[in-house]
Amino acid sequence: MQPTKQLMVQAKGVQKWYPNGFHVLRGVDLEVFRGEKVVIMGPSGSGKSTFLRTFNALEDYQEGSIVVDGMELNNDLRNIDAVRREVGMVFQQFNLFPHLSVLDNLLLAPTWVRKRKREDVIQQALSMLERVGISEQAYKFPGQLSGGQQQRVAIARALCMEPRLMLFDEPTSSLDPEKVREVLDVMRLLALDGMTMVVVTHEVAFAREVADRVILMDEGQVVEIAPPDQFFNHPKHERTQRFLAQIL
Amino acid sequence: MKRSPLTLQRQLFGSLANSAFTLALFALLVWAGWGVLSWAFGSAQWLVLRANAATLTIGRYPDAQEWRLWLLLGMLTSLAGVSWGRLRGLNNWPLNDRIAALLFVISAVLLPWLLAFGAINQLRLIFLVLLLLLLRQWSGGAWSKAFGKWWALVWGITYVFGLWLIAGGLGLPAVRPSDWGGLVFTLLITSLTLLLALPFGVLLALGRRSGLLLVRWVCVAVIELIRGAPLITLLFVGQNLVGFLSPNGFAPDRVWRATGVLTVFAAAYLAEAVRGGLNSIPMGQQEAARSLGLSSVQTMGLVVLPQALKVALPALGGQFISLLQDTTLLSIVGLFDLLGIARSVLSNPDWLGRYAEVYLFLAVLYWCSCAALALGSRALEKRLATNYS
Numbered sequence: 212m213q214p215t216k217q218l219m220v221q222a223k224g225v226q227k228w229y230p231n232g233f234h235v236l237r238g239v240d241l242e243v244f245r246g247e248k249v250v251i252m253g254p255s256g257s258g259k260s261t262f263l264r265t266f267n268a269l270e271d272y273q274e275g276s277i278v279v280d281g282m283e284l285n286n287d288l289r290n291i292d293a294v295r296r297e298v299g300m301v302f303q304q305f306n307l308f309p310h311l312s313v314l315d316n317l318l319l320a321p322t323w324v325r326k327r328k329r330e331d332v333i334q335q336a337l338s339m340l341e342r343v344g345i346s347e348q349a350y351k352f353p354g355q356l357s358g359g360q361q362q363r364v365a366i367a368r369a370l371c372m373e374p375r376l377m378l379f380d381e382p383t384s385s386l387d388p389e390k391v392r393e394v395l396d397v398m399r400l401l402a403l404d405g406m407t408m409v410v411v412t413h414e415v416a417f418a419r420e421v422a423d424r425v426i427l428m429d430e431g432q433v434v435e436i437a438p439p440d441q442f443f444n445h446p447k448h449e450r451t452q453r454f455l456a457q458i459l
Numbered sequence: 460m461k462r463s464p465l466t467l468q469r470q471l472f473g474s475l476a477n478s479a480f481t482l483a484l485f486a487l488l489v490w491a492g493w494g495v496l497s498w499a500f501g502s503a504q505w506l507v508l509r510a511n512a513a514t515l516t517i518g519r520y521p522d523a524q525e526w527r528l529w530l531l532l533g534m535l536t537s538l539a540g541v542s543w544g545r546l547r548g549l550n551n552w553p554l555n556d557r558i559a560a561l562l563f564v565i566s567a568v569l570l571p572w573l574l575a576f577g578a579i580n581q582l583r584l585i586f587l588v589l590l591l592l593l594l595r596q597w598s599g600g601a602w603s604k605a606f607g608k609w610w611a612l613v614w615g616i617t618y619v620f621g622l623w624l625i626a627g628g629l630g631l632p633a634v635r636p637s638d639w640g641g642l643v644f645t646l647l648i649t650s651l652t653l654l655l656a657l658p659f660g661v662l663l664a665l666g667r668r669s670g671l672l673l674v675r676w677v678c679v680a681v682i683e684l685i686r687g688a689p690l691i692t693l694l695f696v697g698q699n700l701v702g703f704l705s706p707n708g709f710a711p712d713r714v715w716r717a718t719g720v721l722t723v724f725a726a727a728y729l730a731e732a733v734r735g736g737l738n739s740i741p742m743g744q745q746e747a748a749r750s751l752g753l754s755s756v757q758t759m760g761l762v763v764l765p766q767a768l769k770v771a772l773p774a775l776g777g778q779f780i781s782l783l784q785d786t787t788l789l790s791i792v793g794l795f796d797l798l799g800i801a802r803s804v805l806s807n808p809d810w811l812g813r814y815a816e817v818y819l820f821l822a823v824l825y826w827c828s829c830a831a832l833a834l835g836s837r838a839l840e841k842r843l844a845t846n847y848s
Binding site for chain 1 (some may be wrong): 741743744746747748749750751752753754757761762765766769843845
């Protein structure tokens, strides 16, 4: 850890109700520091994905506050746009743009959001594809790639915006088991590079190896926050013990 | 159990009943075909088409201004030739276009002769087809790729220029829209309506999904009101009521009023096709685009709409074909589209009773136009296909 910890995400007392009245986030607090890797676990319906998606305002919230990289996510749309430019996100369903080639998927945001010339970013995009190990697929379309390859393209696409924070929303949950590893390997490399990462996942081995802290969420609240060793081997809360007993 | 594939022979002559049925149908076809052929080469009097070929093509367009239409045709032919060549250069161009080229040559020789266009027009048409085929041959090369980006613009400028050529004004003697007619009029009003209705329809579809309640209500009201009325009634409203209600001389020309009605009508149906496409695009696409920092307008224009239009393309193609056929209703409100001009020819005592010849000719013309639209939209579908999963 750096000597002075810089805050990347600061969430305080975040509460959210769905339009149907369901109280999905019940006062969540979390601080993520620059360079830190945080893994969020929890049963389905615990609100962990919803919480993650508030970090780049894909979900709104009714009470509390979230500050990302010094910018508060409130009703100011300029802040939301600014945060989204700095925060990359990887989805469970990849969400590549099927009508664009792999390369154009990568170039879309840098050219339209950052207003950079296509020729100037093409090299960066190709080297990004090399980094995730699929440079030979640059001119194919997403539909021609396997799930693992698609997810690696999705990671490369987010990285092309040079984000300061990467959010992963169950990135391996819709992959065939043998494809999970190639995606996690890319994420490990990213972690080694010092990227700040918040990851919602069920991959225990990944959490043990990469995470600085692991969080358990249940029923819209943070139950436990601990370093992985303590979280997996000596959990304090009974709820965490029950959860681990089910997944380990 | 392995099932042998049904060959044509087994389908037609698999059993005694099948064979009897096949033979009976075949006999019926031969009898009907013989009837048509003996009429076409026997009692049919094709003179009506030869004598009125020019009228059917350009209506009451003044003879002295005919050169403008020829010039326009020449420009469109050149552009079409270059576009054809460029499309052929793409590796996923689906058509075997030797047949198409052959059809052009045959029709350039045969049609003017059949319709007695006269030697000069015959030569002009042959020249145009030669131009088309030569440009097709040359335009695969580097020079056309170099300004590929601007090609759509060239078409657009030519279209506007063509409207000016037809209508006149600004130096050229004006030809009033009510003097336009025939095939030229049908093609003009169809293409104009199509070009105006598509963007309008997309806006209506987007409005119908808008979060702004007032916008949504207005769009729903427009779409449902128009889809709830037959086109012919709307055309009558446009032709009679609008002229009746507006002060003398302020109502636009009847042709423009009809264009407006057709545009709004087509837009309402196109909007529903586009909405179907929009609904088929998963939320994840929008979320991914927004999470990359794209604005809502960029997300719609770069990510959602291109995919939605692709999905809607078969339905849109169908609507375009309907639109072409709907222009025949203009003849009922007294405009001289292809059908209208044919009716006026048939009302001439000289050509009394030549319905079958004229209407058969129209049917073939309409069929060819619709088939061209259908082939075009199918080719576009294939070209845009990127989903292999």
